Amino acid sequence: MSSTPHRRHAEVSGAGFAGLTASIALARQGWTVRVHERAEVLREQGAGIVLWQNSLRVLDAFGLIDEINEGSMTPPFYETRMQNSIVSDEAMPDIWWRTMTRPFLHSVLANAARREGVEILTGSTVAGATEQGTLWLEDGTEFEADLIIGADGVGSPVRDSLGIEFDRQTSRDGISRFLVPRKKAELQAIEPDTDWDNMIDFWNLEPRVLRVLYTPANENELYIALMAPSDDPDGSAVPIDLELWKSIHPQLAPVLDEAAKVEGKYYGYQTTRLEQWTKGRVALVGDSAHAMCPALAQGGGCAIMNAYTVAQAASESDIAGIPAALVEWERVERPITDRCQDRSQEYANTRGMAYGNQFTGDVNETTLYDPTNSHRHDAVV
Numbered sequence: 078m079s080s081t082p083h084r085r086h087a088e089v090s091g092a093g094f095a096g097l098t099a100s101i102a103l104a105r106q107g108w109t110v111r112v113h114e115r116a117e118v119l120r121e122q123g124a125g126i127v128l129w130q131n132s133l134r135v136l137d138a139f140g141l142i143d144e145i146n147e148g149s150m151t152p153p154f155y156e157t158r159m160q161n162s163i164v165s166d167e168a169m170p171d172i173w174w175r176t177m178t179r180p181f182l183h184s185v186l187a188n189a190a191r192r193e194g195v196e197i198l199t200g201s202t203v204a205g206a207t208e209q210g211t212l213w214l215e216d217g218t219e220f221e222a223d224l225i226i227g228a229d230g231v232g233s234p235v236r237d238s239l240g241i242e243f244d245r246q247t248s249r250d251g252i253s254r255f256l257v258p259r260k261k262a263e264l265q266a267i268e269p270d271t272d273w274d275n276m277i278d279f280w281n282l283e284p285r286v287l288r289v290l291y292t293p294a295n296e297n298e299l300y301i302a303l304m305a306p307s308d309d310p311d312g313s314a315v316p317i318d319l320e321l322w323k324s325i326h327p328q329l330a331p332v333l334d335e336a337a338k339v340e341g342k343y344y345g346y347q348t349t350r351l352e353q354w355t356k357g358r359v360a361l362v363g364d365s366a367h368a369m370c371p372a373l374a375q376g377g378g379c380a381i382m383n384a385y386t387v388a389q390a391a392s393e394s395d396i397a398g399i400p401a402a403l404v405e406w407e408r409v410e411r412p413i414t415d416r417c418q419d420r421s422q423e424y425a426n427t428r429g430m431a432y433g434n435q436f437t438g439d440v441n442e443t444t445l446y447d448p449t450n451s452h453r454h455d456a457v458v
């Protein structure tokens with residue numbers, strides 16, 4: 078690494094999983110980092126999340142795994158059911174994965190960022206950035222930086238201000254997500270033969286497409302996601318149509334009753350593909366660069382791994398070389414995320430997760446990727 082005349086400085090737009098991860102990684106490499114979050118309060122409002130080992134390795138590199146383990150779990154089996162008949166039921170012992178709530182993961186990352194000295198400004202709405210390294214807010218305030226990270230989600234103002242073109246594809250299905258109490262004893266009483274610690278993907282394709290993804294997030298909280306096509310007004314309704322969902326899965330009544338108490342939001346699946354992830358001193362990571370369908374549960378995982386690797390790439394460069402370092406970062410890191418987006422969209426289009434565990438073979442390449450291994454590209458030409 079070459080010597081630098083001053084501490085390198087980064088401005089980050091967005092304090093989601095991508096922005097916080099990039100901030101921690103940069104601060105740990107000696108950068109000063111300021112994060113702008115448009116929300117007035119720093120928190121993640123979503124329900125649950127599954128993390129696989131590609132992102133868990135990043136959290137491990139940050140020294141956060143003990144904390145993560147305390148508030149998360151690994152369900153003993155990943156079960157898939159079709160019309161309530163078990164199609165597959167696997168322990169996946171060779172894969173490191175954890176389920177948790179989003180607010181929990183977000184608080185672990187936000188606390189780590191603060192410990193690393195990252196300055197987090199809430200109520201700070203970014204309007205755009207220049208490739209020369211100026212970030213500006215909606216109120217006109219400008220900040221200069223050696224590196225700008227656009228981690229401001231699918232509607233990224235940083236991406237759009239730079240005129241980076243993108244293609245967005247929507248899929249026919251969407252999902253509503255809820256965090257509810259586990260109600261394990263009640264579920265056990267209704268269906269005693271089921272292990273209610275398992276992650277269970279309940280699919281129904283006939284007479285209509287309705288899917289319940291049941292994911293225990295910790296001892297007390299259940300992440301329940303209800304999928305239906307966007308053109309099904311009852312299946313996609315929020316608050317949920319309780320009678321409809323209970324008629325399909327009466328054994329889930331205790332937790333569906335809880336989900337019905339939450340207003341909820343129905344999200345349509347989408348994939349965003351950019352012509353380029355970087356421009357000058359700006360790099361885009363997370364959903365601003367590569368939003369994907371949730372079939373493989375890798376949108377957040379790819380956000381975390383790409384946020385980590387872009388920070389490493391920028392840190393290994395001198396200030397003048399940052400734009401070229403970002404281009405090279407995209408060249409080597411992007412293909413695996415592109416393939417993950419393609420697979421996730423394919424599964425969303427075909428509803429292929431309905432036919433049993435798909436976490437095998439090539440599908441696992443993202444999961445098994447280790448962004449913290451400095452030799453990971455030794456074989457890449």
Ligand SMILES: Cc1cc2nc3c(=O)[nH]c(=O)nc-3n(C[C@H](O)[C@H](O)[C@H](O)COP(=O)(O)OP(=O)(O)OC[C@H]3O[C@@H](n4cnc5c(N)ncnc54)[C@H](O)[C@@H]3O)c2cc1C
Nearest residue numbers: 091093094095115127203229230363364371374376377378
């Ligand atoms: C149904 C569903 C299920 C999913 N399940 C999983 C899963 O199990 N595992 C997984 O890994 N991924 C999953 N994902 C994907 C994952 O949720 C996203 O990929 C991830 O949250 C993206 O993080 P991010 O930080 O890039 O974006 P975001 O979470 O969108 O964060 C962007 C941040 O930027 C802020 N912001 C926006 N505009 C501005 C602005 N102008 N100025 C300042 N701040 C701004 C926002 O307030 C927000 O805090 C799922 C997605 C969906 C839709």
